[in-house]
Amino acid sequence: MTRNKRIGIISYSAFVLLPIYWLINMSFKSNEEITGGLSLWPQQFTFANYQVIFTDPSWYNGYFNSIYYVVLNSVITLVVALPAAYAFSRYKFVGDKHLFFWLLTNRMAPPAVFLLPFFQLYSSVGLFDTHIAVALAHCLFSVPLAVWILEGFMSAVPREIDETAYIDGYSFGHFFIRLFLPLISSGIGVTIFFSFMFSWVELLLARTLTSVNAKPIAAIMTRTIGASGVDWGVLAAAGVLTIIPGVLVIYFVRNHVAKGFALGRV
Amino acid sequence: MNWMAWTLPTAIFFSTIGSIIVMMTVWEIRSPCIERKGFLPISTTRGDRLFIGLLSSAFIHLFTLGFTSLNIWLALIASVIWLISLMRWG
Amino acid sequence: MNKVQNNKAWLLVLPVFLLVAFSAIIPLMTVVNYSVQDIFDQNNAYFVGLEWYQEVMSVPRLQDSLARQFFYSGTVLLIEVPLGICVALMMPTRGWTASLSLIVLALPLLIPWNVVGTIWQIFARSDIGLLGYVINGIGIDYNYTNNSVDAWFTVLLMDVWHWTSLIALLCYSGLRAIPDAYYQAARIDRASSWAIFRYIQLPKLQGVLIIGVLLRFMDSFMIYTEPFVLTGGGPGNSTTFLSQTLTKMAIGQFDIGPAAAFSIIYFLIVLLVSWLFFTTITHLDKDKVKEQSHD
Numbered sequence: 237m238t239r240n241k242r243i244g245i246i247s248y249s250a251f252v253l254l255p256i257y258w259l260i261n262m263s264f265k266s267n268e269e270i271t272g273g274l275s276l277w278p279q280q281f282t283f284a285n286y287q288v289i290f291t292d293p294s295w296y297n298g299y300f301n302s303i304y305y306v307v308l309n310s311v312i313t314l315v316v317a318l319p320a321a322y323a324f325s326r327y328k329f330v331g332d333k334h335l336f337f338w339l340l341t342n343r344m345a346p347p348a349v350f351l352l353p354f355f356q357l358y359s360s361v362g363l364f365d366t367h368i369a370v371a372l373a374h375c376l377f378s379v380p381l382a383v384w385i386l387e388g389f390m391s392a393v394p395r396e397i398d399e400t401a402y403i404d405g406y407s408f409g410h411f412f413i414r415l416f417l418p419l420i421s422s423g424i425g426v427t428i429f430f431s432f433m434f435s436w437v438e439l440l441l442a443r444t445l446t447s448v449n450a451k452p453i454a455a456i457m458t459r460t461i462g463a464s465g466v467d468w469g470v471l472a473a474a475g476v477l478t479i480i481p482g483v484l485v486i487y488f489v490r491n492h493v494a495k496g497f498a499l500g501r502v
Numbered sequence: 503m504n505w506m507a508w509t510l511p512t513a514i515f516f517s518t519i520g521s522i523i524v525m526m527t528v529w530e531i532r533s534p535c536i537e538r539k540g541f542l543p544i545s546t547t548r549g550d551r552l553f554i555g556l557l558s559s560a561f562i563h564l565f566t567l568g569f570t571s572l573n574i575w576l577a578l579i580a581s582v583i584w585l586i587s588l589m590r591w592g
Numbered sequence: 593m594n595k596v597q598n599n600k601a602w603l604l605v606l607p608v609f610l611l612v613a614f615s616a617i618i619p620l621m622t623v624v625n626y627s628v629q630d631i632f633d634q635n636n637a638y639f640v641g642l643e644w645y646q647e648v649m650s651v652p653r654l655q656d657s658l659a660r661q662f663f664y665s666g667t668v669l670l671i672e673v674p675l676g677i678c679v680a681l682m683m684p685t686r687g688w689t690a691s692l693s694l695i696v697l698a699l700p701l702l703i704p705w706n707v708v709g710t711i712w713q714i715f716a717r718s719d720i721g722l723l724g725y726v727i728n729g730i731g732i733d734y735n736y737t738n739n740s741v742d743a744w745f746t747v748l749l750m751d752v753w754h755w756t757s758l759i760a761l762l763c764y765s766g767l768r769a770i771p772d773a774y775y776q777a778a779r780i781d782r783a784s785s786w787a788i789f790r791y792i793q794l795p796k797l798q799g800v801l802i803i804g805v806l807l808r809f810m811d812s813f814m815i816y817t818e819p820f821v822l823t824g825g826g827p828g829n830s831t832t833f834l835s836q837t838l839t840k841m842a843i844g845q846f847d848i849g850p851a852a853a854f855s856i857i858y859f860l861i862v863l864l865v866s867w868l869f870f871t872t873i874t875h876l877d878k879d880k881v882k883e884q885s886h887d
Contacts (some may be wrong), residue, residue: 242683255715319604327601337549342616344862353619376615454704476706482702507625568649
């Protein structure tokens with residue numbers, strides 16, 4: 237039984253890793269080698285593709301732009317979602333359930349046609365091509381999920397803790413930051429994971445709301461397709477570099493993730 | 503606001519929905535409602551019934567437009583009657 | 593949990609409300625406004641009433657892509673949910689292998705969607721891709737760029753690769769939440785592993801599965817970037833999904849009115865399905881509370 241399980245999980249992991257391995261493999265090959273024939277590992281190992289990216293500011297600025305708005309998005313999400321989740325977990329108020337459902341419905345709007353109004357909305361308030369615009373637009377996906385996850389964690393903390401703290405004379409702010417937040421640190425980890433995930437992987441809105449100054453890396457990648465065909469090597473190298481931040485985030489929150497989903501509002 | 507391309511009918515539509523929500527909120531604060539079970543298979547509050555009513559009205563309109571040649575005002579009347587009965591007995 | 597009735601809680605929710613309303617309600621209203629007008633440019637728009645709604649519901653191209661979309665979402669759910677559960681059951685529970693498998697599984701979720709498309713483009717091409725090369729090597733004629741069945745297969749395989757992990761991670765955490773005592777009791781009763789799965793694990797997974805299905809339904813229903821990069825909707829229209837048809841209409845042909853009308857219909861469909869799911873979740877919660885209060 238356990239042996240079958242081990243074989244199963246190893247083969248599934250292989251299925252997950254194989255396409256990624258192929259991308260990494262490509263990124264160390266020259267274009268001649270890629271189009272010339274198939275080889276399981278680079279015959280002439282080269283860093284040239286990475287050199288293209290690291291020496292051209294219009295390439296590596298794309299990474300900074302993406303990371304900048306993703307971090308901004310995670311911060312905004314946490315700051316607004318924490319008090320809201322507390323309100324949902326502790327109080328009943330007029331329209332609470334409907335508000336909650338409405339928040340979730342925002343993940344359902346088909347983005348394709350909403351691009352034009354988004355573009356016009358952010359242009360009209362003068363935020364077009366800024367990092368904050370992309371961060372705010374991504375809040376549409378990240379905030380509802382963050383509220384949902386955090387609410388689950390907070391509901392798992394007994395009310396008595398709140399009450400005892402007030403009796404002991406803590407102010408709300410002091411209690412919330414010093415006592416309450418440490419209790420739900422796993423939840424915060426999972427929330428960061430999700431805001432990162434949905435903001436980092438999203439391209440449509442990010443591309444629509446930016447032109448030069450805040451253009452994300454994922455949008456810059458499209459220019460490897462030029463008149464002379466696709467520059468496979470550079471494309472692969474850029475792809476590999478977009479995976480790295482994700483790996484770092486998973487590594488830091490890996491212990492929270494398992495706990496996190498389970499305690500979420502499910 | 504020019505880019506939002508407002509028209510009079512959509513403005514009326516959204517202000518109607520907006521004022522319904524405001525009225526429901528005021529009503530709820532004045533006399534909080536208790537969940538109850540009517541002819542719907544689940545127990546609902548007033549707000550739930552409003553939502554179900556509005557969503558099903560939207561589908562009544564779409565059905566009338568897409569699959570019949572009836573006048574759209576008939577669909578509107580049918581929806582209003584459906585909404586009221588849902589609020590009262592749902 | 594007994595919650596206190598307090599309308600001042602709205603103050604805590606207000607920032608979220610304003611933030612989301614800004615990005616959600618204003619664009620939604622604008623799309624509704626578009627949908628009742630014939631728009632040539634910013635200053636030339638004519639009110640046409642509900643004509644677009646009537647029209648788009650009889651356009652075969654849109655009906656086709658809607659049908660394709662339902663078929664696609666259905667297939668994706670049918671493959672990913674059982675596979676995700678299996679993977680979750682196979683995952684090691686402790687030690688460094690558990691951390692490693694978590695990281696490996698979460699990898700596809702954190703890759704930008706167009707890079708996912710690129711990865712599969714590189715991986716599946718018959719000239720430079722390992723997958724395409726191997727499939728052709730074992731004697732099956734495979735080329736996703738000009739055979740629509742192959743294109744479908746590739747897009748599906750990509751989605752399975754990309755998203756099964758989400759279901760697996762959700763289920764994995766659901767399984768971790770089952771107390772050891774349950775398994776011990778099962779061992780004493782000499783329950784078969786099927787019985788353990790059916791009567792202990794599956795009921796506990798119900799909650800996470802509903803979330804997973806909901807998220808997967810919503811996201812697969814508006815899939816855009818990955819097939820766009822991988823196949824560009826082709827060959828022909830075989831992998832052109834709803835979002836792509838709409839984008840072509842709205843931006844390519846500048847038929848904003850009909851595209852907007854169809855997006856509203858699309859939104860209503862997703863809203864209905866999601867509401868049904870959501871009601872199920874909350875009612876499951878209520879039933880659980882009732883059961884507990886009976887004990």
